[in-house]
Amino acid sequence: MNNILGKILRFAKPYKLYGILNIISNVLYAFFNVLSIIIFIPTLGILFDKQEEVYTKPVYEGFSNLKTYGEDSLNYFLTEKVSADGPMAALAFICIASIVIFFLKNLFRYAAMYFLAFMRTGMVKDIQDELYHKTVDLPISFFSEKRKGDLLARMTSDVKEVEGSIINSLEALVREPITIVIVLVSMLLISAQLTLFVFLFLPIAGFLISAVGKRLKAQSAEAQKETGTFLSFLEETLSGLKVIKGFNAEAKLAQKFTDSTLRFKNIMTAVLHRKGLASPFSEFLGVAVVITVLWYGGSLVFAEGSTLKPQDFMGYIGLFYTIINPVKAITTVNYNIKKGNAAAERIFEILELKNPIVDKPDAKQLDTIEDAIAFENISFKYEDDWVIKDFHLKVNKGHTVALVGQSGSGKSTIANLITRFYDVNEGQITIDGIDIKDISKKSLRGMMGLVTQDSILFNDSVKNNIALSKDNATDEEIMEAAKIANAHDFIMELPNGYETNIGDGGNKLSGGQKQRLSIARAVLKNPPIMILDEATSALDTESERLVQDALEKMMQNRTSIVIAHRLSTIQNADSIVLMKQGEIVEQGTHEELMQSKKGYKKLVELQTLA
CATH class of the missing domain: 3.40.50.300 (P-loop containing nucleotide triphosphate hydrolases)
Structure with missing residues (x-):
């Protein structure tokens, strides 16, 4: 958990000023929160005629005597007030002071949330920005392995979960410990014996509460994963709506969708049940501890020679009840962070991915081609099987080379390799004798259309x-x-x-x-280099004529690699390469290959007949 929280807090660094102001506001809030309870102790003394009367102005004797000095100073002021104006005047003063204290308490509470809002929204924006930049930077191979819907889920629902569960918890992580420390110090000053008794029960209550959330993180991870499946399925449905309707597959797809939402419902029901148990369970434990403290504290008040006054004890109970909410809040934070951890891990799984296709530190910058593009005995495989095998080809500047062959022969893979969407496994691709791995990706792709x-x-x-x-x-x-x-x-x-x-x-x-x-x-x-990957294969005859005319205009005086399905569109190419299963079968001009018996002529005849 600490590791994930540390990674999230990295996004808080640009907003540390707002974080500091939030902490200062929370310290002041916690101070006035405690003061708003302590101020009622003398009120109880006045109401029940138990207020200690002090007629001599106290003298400050150092920090160790601060509690006594503070009590005696307030009692001296109230004694003079009661003597001069009566008990109602003293009570009126305490009431006005209470109003001021409560106003300041809530003012600083708002200020803490005000400053946190800048940090919260800024962190969410930066996480989303970094996710987007990382997504754009990832290699094409990543998207052939991952479902788009899962990635969308990470950028939307996972980020929202992190915001709601972890970033929102930052407020409680700062405010509640500060409140607990200040309240505990005040409780120790009132009665160290009673406070030590309290310490025996708080760890037990905390242990019982934390036991409820052991499986929360695992269940949340399952929920986020199912959300990704759900969004992927929805994206595929919207993309393939024509096919679904055309094959009357609505019911079949609807059943798959319903299965996914049912799994999500069952997971989220378990998560919400466990999360819902946190608040009532912790409240019950809190009340049980308060009643136990009330019993023990009462025995101290009634004990003979006790230094714990009744009004001090009532104030102590108020302080103790005040500490219950911060403890509960920290428990809730623990649940929320465990729930948000699953989403955060999915986000950082993307952010921490390494792109294998990176620029070298001394990568060269090119903006034109002077000689040729050369594929020097390259071999490539996406997974286990070789798609390109020992492929050798030279494309001179200003020439057009067409790659033809059956589907799966490796034509489009050549386009993916020259643009460095993938890197070759063996051999090298060079431009003017420079390996494209030694050229910056931006520079390389800047030369290509x-x-x-x-x-x-x-x-x-x-x-x-x-x-x-x-x-x-x-x-x-x-x-x-x-x-x-x-x-x-x-x-x-x-x-x-x-x-x-x-x-x-x-x-x-x-x-x-x-x-x-x-x-x-x-x-x-x-660009000086054009890559055309079956640019006319999906067009009707009229559109093909217009597009082909546009392509011929565009390729004039440019180095072009054309991947063609319709052989009629590449008859004017300087060189035509027939590929089969990743290897070159034959190579030459249209006229030369029509004289050959290795396959190109047969392909042309088949398309002509078609």
Whole structure:
């Protein structure tokens, strides 16, 4: 628990000033909280005519005599007040003093919460920011292993749980121990014998209360994990709604969803039962201890020659009852932190992940290609089986090389490797003789424009989607890129032109329109290297013609690697590479390969027949 709490407190460092002000406010709150009870001791003495009368002004004799000096000073003042104005005047003074003390107590209580609010909201913001930055920085391989819904759960419900359970508990972790210390000191000053008796019972009560929450953390971890499953399932359902409806699978999917929510319900019921037991159980123990103290303290008051006055004992009981709430609060904090630990561990599991694809300390910065891209006998596997085996290829500057082959032949993996979404297991990929592992990722990807089969667009305007590839792009540059991508005409027909919002994932546009926006984005970047991963395979004939025309304009004078499904789109490539099971079967121009008998010609004939 301490380890997790220490990790959470790391996010409090930028807000330590607010933390210091919160502590000061809590100290003053605890002081006036105790004073608000002690002030009633002389009131009881006056009401029951038990107030000690002091006619000689006391003299301060040092810290060791502070309690006696304080009592005698108050009694001397009250004695003079009663003598001069009567007991009602003394009572009125104590009542006014009580009002002032209660006002200051609650003022500092509010001040403590006021300062804590800055720390709390700041910590939550920083945790969410760091989670987002870490998520963006993680390698692509992470997202092929983890479900998106689980990650969303960590960024939303887990962060909310940490805020509610741990960050909110910081207030009690500071205020309650301070209150307990000040109250205990006051109790010791009133009666050391009675306070030592109390110490025998508090640890026993604390042990019994903590025994209730042993399984709370484990159950909370199960609940957070089930939340991730739940959100993953929901995300998959929304993404695949057409398929679900098309195959009449609503009932089957609904049953899986119901199973998940039932598991979550059962886990949370157990968590809430255990959490709900904390408050009544601790209250019962508290009352039992108070009654025991009342019995023992009463015996001390009635004992012959006792120094414990009745009004002091009543004030002591008030102080002791005051200490019960902080002890209960600390117990509740213990429950909350155990509950929040599970969520915090899930958050730090992401934050502490190491990205294997990192820049070297002396990573080079490149902004152009002078000679060639070379794949030098590279091999790669995602898990156990080799996807690319001993692959060797050279792409000269300004040339277009097309990769073709059946699904699963490794074409898209080459695109993932050249962009360093993954690192090769063997061999090396170089640009102008420099291993891409020696080039900074930002610099490497800055040289590349990427157009994929799935057009990745965002719920924003046309203009902002195109401008994503270039900071501070002008309207003229955006429009020119759209014209090259054959997108300008349909953009101008949209309700608000370039300012039109295209919806979630660009769902207000057709497939061809989305792809042309993706191309416009790549054109605006104006990179020296283009990576086209089956950019036209999902388009109809008319859209393909427009997109292919845009691609040919974009690839002029650029070094391009084209992964193609439709062979008609790459016949003008400088070199065509036929791949099978991660290896090169044959390589050459379209005309050269049509004379070969190794497979390319057969693929062309099959597509022509189709």
